[in-house]
Amino acid sequence: MIVVTELTKRYGRRTAVDRLSFEVRPGVVTGFLGPNGAGKSTTLRVLLGLHRPTSGSATIGGRRYDRIRRPLRDVGAVLDADAVHPGRTAADHLACLARSNGLGARRVRDVLARVGLTEVAGRRVGGFSLGMRQRLGLAAALLGDPAVLLLDEPVNGLDAAGVRWLRSTLRALAAEGRTVLLSSHLMAEVALTVDHVLVIGRGRLLDSAPVAALRNRGATDVVVRSPRAADLATVLTGLGASVTPGVAGELSVAGLDPAVVGDAAARAAIPVHGLTRRGASLEDVYLELTGTEAEYRNEEGAA
Amino acid sequence: MTAVFRDAVAAEWMRLRTLRSTYAFLAGAAVVTLLGLLLLALLIRTFDAAPPAERANFETVDPTVVVVPFVMFLVGAVAAASVTGEFATGSIGPALLAVPQRPLLFGAKATVAAGCGLVGGLLSASSTVAGATLLLGGRPAPPHPWPVWTDAVATVAGATLTVTVAAVVALGLGALLRSTAATLVTLGGLVLVAPVVASFLPPVWRLRCGSVLLPNLTAQFTGADGPYLLPPAGAVGVLAGYAVVALVAGAVAFVRRDVG
Numbered sequence: 001m002i003v004v005t006e007l008t009k010r011y012g013r014r015t016a017v018d019r020l021s022f023e024v025r026p027g028v029v030t031g032f033l034g035p036n037g038a039g040k041s042t043t044l045r046v047l048l049g050l051h052r053p054t055s056g057s058a059t060i061g062g063r064r065y066d067r068i069r070r071p072l073r074d075v076g077a078v079l080d081a082d083a084v085h086p087g088r089t090a091a092d093h094l095a096c097l098a099r100s101n102g103l104g105a106r107r108v109r110d111v112l113a114r115v116g117l118t119e120v121a122g123r124r125v126g127g128f129s130l131g132m133r134q135r136l137g138l139a140a141a142l143l144g145d146p147a148v149l150l151l152d153e154p155v156n157g158l159d160a161a162g163v164r165w166l167r168s169t170l171r172a173l174a175a176e177g178r179t180v181l182l183s184s185h186l187m188a189e190v191a192l193t194v195d196h197v198l199v200i201g202r203g204r205l206l207d208s209a210p211v212a213a214l215r216n217r218g219a220t221d222v223v224v225r226s227p228r229a230a231d232l233a234t235v236l237t238g239l240g241a242s243v244t245p246g247v248a249g250e251l252s253v254a255g256l257d258p259a260v261v262g263d264a265a266a267r268a269a270i271p272v273h274g275l276t277r278r279g280a281s282l283e284d285v286y287l288e289l290t291g292t293e294a295e296y297r298n299e300e301g302a303a
Numbered sequence: 304m305t306a307v308f309r310d311a312v313a314a315e316w317m318r319l320r321t322l323r324s325t326y327a328f329l330a331g332a333a334v335v336t337l338l339g340l341l342l343l344a345l346l347i348r349t350f351d352a353a354p355p356a357e358r359a360n361f362e363t364v365d366p367t368v369v370v371v372p373f374v375m376f377l378v379g380a381v382a383a384a385s386v387t388g389e390f391a392t393g394s395i396g397p398a399l400l401a402v403p404q405r406p407l408l409f410g411a412k413a414t415v416a417a418g419c420g421l422v423g424g425l426l427s428a429s430s431t432v433a434g435a436t437l438l439l440g441g442r443p444a445p446p447h448p449w450p451v452w453t454d455a456v457a458t459v460a461g462a463t464l465t466v467t468v469a470a471v472v473a474l475g476l477g478a479l480l481r482s483t484a485a486t487l488v489t490l491g492g493l494v495l496v497a498p499v500v501a502s503f504l505p506p507v508w509r510l511r512c513g514s515v516l517l518p519n520l521t522a523q524f525t526g527a528d529g530p531y532l533l534p535p536a537g538a539v540g541v542l543a544g545y546a547v548v549a550l551v552a553g554a555v556a557f558v559r560r561d562v563g
Binding site: 049050052068069077079082086087089092093096097100102 | 394
């Protein structure tokens with residue numbers, strides 16, 4: 001359980017995190033979303049004791065991170081996959097971390113195998129691709145078999161197969177009852193991975209909701225296609241729907257269920273060639289939430 | 304010593320020996336030692352070739368005076384890199400995630416730096432003194448700096464101690480400055496350049512400043528009638544002062560400032 005309470009972090013006059021409060025529950029994958037500069041990384045850094053909060057608190061399992069002895073056994077984290085000494089081999093990098101927490105060489109072999117880096121364990125990290133470094137970062141996070149995982153932008157630099165691998169790995173880790181929090185600035189990256197999302201913008205919490213609830217939140221309509229679109233539009237308007245004609249005999253119908261639309265067409269003996277419910281994408285909902293909060297927007301986005 | 308601290312020290316020691324740069328700097332220290340002995344060999348040839356009347360004018364030639372400042376710099380560089388190398392590569396992040404108690408992590412780094420200085424200083428000073436004793440053979444003092452072997456022991460002990468403190472000072476500077484380049488320039492200034500600059504000062508100031516400079520302390524431990532002012536106890540006090548100031552300043556910077 002991660003608890004952030006009224007957390008504020010200022011760098012000089014710039015406020016990166018502004019009275020932020022949220023909780024992350026175990027057993028689910030929680031996405032920490034927000035545009036660039038929203039304060040995601042800052043929040044994670046404060047949570048992990050790398051930065052001091054200006055005020056407020058952030059605890060993991062009820063304790064401040066820097067009060068946990070041998071924390072790798074409780075919390076695993078990857079903040080920056082590039083933050084590895086390039087002159088050290090992958091195995092040595094992990095061995096140093098393991099040694100500091102009293103973990104044996106066996107754990108190093110186990111996590112290297114779990115992330116698929118066994119074959120390159122003896123190579124210096126300087127020659128690793130970003131994708132390999134992400135895997136190495138996750139290996140370090142898993143060293144102590146922790147109950148809590150915090151990952152900052154873990155999808156960055158992964159190829160399609162890597163993204164799929166990460167997704168199934170994180171879902172498996174959450175299914176084992178662990179608390180998993182991963183940040184991203186792109187909803188599309190994590191929509192299939194996370195169960196719950198926290199959305200922040202300019203250091204403030206904008207929303208906290210299950211992905212399923214977020215999906216239903218956007219405006220939905222029914223798209224029906226008919227060779228007699230104009231006749232069908234009259235019928236549906238008569239039922240109280242608001243109908244917008246589209247191209248090629250398509251109608252966008254708001255305010256009616258697909259079943260009601262189909263039944264009405266049948267009663268009027270109007271042929272129907274297509275009938276679907278159309279939902280707003282998660283991306284749309286996310287953009288709507290963060291649209292006014294993004295630190296920098298292009299003119300098109302602002303229009 | 305708690306188990307957590309012991310593990311942190313073991314991890315820091317592993318960090319040091321899993322990097323090639325460590326061995327490069329230590330090889331540099333070995334080369335400097337050999338060069339010091341080569342220099343001595345050349346001086347001995349001149350001494351042997353000189354007529355007896357001129358031999359009386361020869362001064363004592365202690366090769367540690369030349370070798371030790373460079374060893375201080377090179378071993379100090381290893382110690383400094385254990386902090387600055389981590390800030391440069393960002394690997395300080397994972398290190399702090401593994402050991403988030405910053406005073407404890409800094410203590411572990413200081414322990415390993417001091418250990419590295421102790422071993423590096425002892426190896427270099429003892430091989431310099433042993434090599435010099437062999438080269439000088441039965442020649443009189445001067446040029447022989449240690450007519451009695453116990454004098455040589457004092458020199459080795461003093462050199463080992465100054466190299467150890469130099470490593471600790473380098474670590475403190477590294478934690479304060481966080482940059483490898485800035486730390487090495489400052490360290491080089493302290494142990495290599497400052498003695499040269501001091502030698503250009505007017506005599507009174509040359510003595511006062513020269514006596515408290517890190518590399519010049521070595522000679523003052525032995526109580527030998529050298530050119531400087533401090534008695535052995537005073538030299539030890541100044542040396543301890545260097546270590547304490549560097550450790551406190553480094554620790555405060557390391558504990559208080561945000562990382563990453």
